[in-house]
Amino acid sequence: TELLCTVRGILKKIKQSVLVGDRVRVAGIDWDDRRGTVDEVLPRRSELQDPAVANVDQVLLVFALERPPLDLRTATRFLVSTEAADLPATVVLNKADLVPSEECSQALAEIESWGYDAIAVSAATGRGLDRLSEVLKGRVSVVAGPSGVGKSSLINAIKLEADAASSSSAMASSGTPTLDNWRGMQAAVERLGLQPVGDLTNLGRGKHTTRHVSLLEVAGGLLADSPGFNQPSLDDLNVASLSDCFPEVRERAESCAFKNCQHLIEPGCAVREDWSRHELYVELHEEVKAAEDLARVRSASKKRREGSVRYKSAAGGVRTREALLDIKSHRRVSRRQVSL
Ligand SMILES: Nc1nc2c(ncn2[C@@H]2O[C@H](COP(=O)(O)OP(=O)(O)OP(=O)(O)O)[C@@H](O)[C@H]2O)c(=O)[nH]1
Ligand SMILES: [Mg+2]
Ligand SMILES: [Zn+2]
Incomplete structure (x- = not known):
């Protein structure tokens, strides 16, 4: 209901x-x-900001191998934001039909070397959808990733496969619609409550077709479709937590002897440069540190402003500013403090 x-x-x-x-x-x-x-x-089991969704067990990070091309920096950003929310991620590489198989296995090997499970799939040919369904079964998941990578198409493809598999289905007798079979898709979009799928721009980018997060019953689990976006924000991160968001650092940092080490190849630190995302880690560290420094400067100058001005509400709701006396400069310093 x-x-x-x-x-x-x-x-x-x-x-x-x-x-x-x-x-x-x-x-x-x-x-x-x-x-x-x-x-x-009610209290949340988990919470993700980008996309905004509560109580999921896991995140499926979907990227295309081509159209738009796979970008490891973007993939890393998504992974870091998922780690920051303390949620497990599986990387799904879609549009496997568009690249040679060596390129596909290379990409899988790269992401697995970071410490994540990765699956190559194709919503167009059905490749890998059985493995994807396994991952979804009995769990609450959310898809996330850039626009146009095929998040909604994958959800539709899994639903259509399940529908075709059930013998009583009218769809099964009239032939399974594929992405090329647009008429069949349109009919199914209505009847099965499928997700709208968008065209790509001439540059092979998405057009932000999905506008809302919605929770759907897919493959014996619940799966939230979400609007694609290209840069998950790293607002919740600080330099101290960033190293926990890289499995490669977590693993190596165990033997780092320093407390509060940021593992940026300081002399004596156990984390060296011998891993493929090291440069991306340093880059993100700089970004997070710059944001942290900026926030510190902002809050300090806000405090200074608030310290010298007081807002007074006059009749009619008009707010007036008046200078605040600096009480401290008028106060006598106690002898005890002086003797310290
Ligand atoms: N060749 C190929 N094209 C695909 C595949 N999956 C999706 N597409 C196409 O990619 C385009 C975008 O697909 P969508 O499913 O709308 O992508 P999305 O990730 O949901 O995009 P947003 O809702 O904007 O975030 C459509 O033209 C699809 O037909 C695939 O496996 N292979
Ligand atoms: Mg979509
Ligand atoms: Zn260290």
Whole structure:
């Protein structure tokens, strides 16, 4: 049963977000109109910002091997943001039909060498969909990745395969639609509640077809489709947590003797340059550090401003600024402090 719910005012006031995947308590249900009010958001098992989704068990990071081409820097960003949310990731390399098989196995080997499971698939030919279904079974997952890599196409392909496999299906007798069989796809989009699939631009990029995160029943599990985006934000990260987001560093850092080491090949550090993403790690470290420094400068100057000015609410809601006296400079320094 589906209910259309509004969110209770108090939750908005305390800025409590309600995410796809949230478990909520609903009050004031009107069964005839199928309406209700979200009264409470129950504690989350997990939470991801990009895409915004709660309570998933794992993330499927989908990239295309071609159109758009696989970019290891982007893949690393997605992996780091998933690690920061403390969620396991499986890398799914789609459009395997567009590249020679050596290129495909090379990409798989590279990502596996980082410490992740990777699967090569094709929504167009059905390659690898059985393995992908295995990964989804009995779990709550979310797909994430750049626009146009085929996230929605993969969800559709798995659903269509399952539909074709069930003998009672009208689809099975009329032939399984493929991505090339556009009419069949359109009919199935309606009947099976499939996800809209977009064209690519001339440059082979996506057109941001999926606009919302939505939770679907796929392959005996729940899977959230999500809008593609190219740069997951690393806002929640700091230099201390970044090294935990690389399996290669985690593994090597175990034998690093230093406390609070950032593992940037400092003399004596156990983490050396002998791994393929080392340069990307250094690059991200610089980015996170720069963001951290900027935030520190900003909050310091905000404090300075707030320290010298006071806002006063006058009648009619007009706010006026007035200088705050610097109390400390007028206060006598106690003798005890002086003697210290
Ligand atoms: N050759 C080939 N094309 C594919 C494959 N999977 C998807 N496509 C095509 O890639 C384009 C984008 O597919 P979508 O499924 O809309 O991609 P998406 O990742 O959901 O994109 P957003 O919703 O914008 O994030 C479409 O033209 C698909 O037909 C594949 O395995 N092989
Ligand atoms: Mg999509
Ligand atoms: Zn170290």
